[in-house]
Amino acid sequence: MIVVDIFKVVNGRFVEHWDVMQEEIVAEKTLSGNSMFPIK
Template sequence: MNPKELALKAITDVFVRKDITAFDKYFSKDYKQHNPFIPNGTEALKQFLPTLPKNFKYEPGVITDHGNMVMIHGRYENWNGKNMIAVDIFKIEDGKLVEHWDVMQEEVLPSQSANGNAMFPII
């Protein structure tokens, strides 16, 4: 798999299929997290995944890459009771996700925004 395919497979297996084994398949043992609320490694994520509500959904959107860096623009539905739009950024080395950054903001519907534009998807 190329970096783009790997990042999409990993995030889809985790957040769409809710497959805990994806962490061992696609993430480095030394996974470094840059989200200030999540510790390094995958153990906290493995514990968090089963706590997602039954009506939680994730939808990936535009995916772009630059070398071993991949960015996925996605929509997290019912993330702590809110719909969030995010860009997840992954660094990939030796066929594994080794680092993660994210930028998230609460989704605002076009009818409630100052410009009338949707936040997701990018079309």
């Protein structure tokens, strides 16, 4: 599971919040053949 939280801070205060949850798709199942995150 991929989870991302993004916060916007203005003058030291949280003013916005976004979050995303998604199952990771393996490279073999994508149309491009690329993974969601490159592994180095």
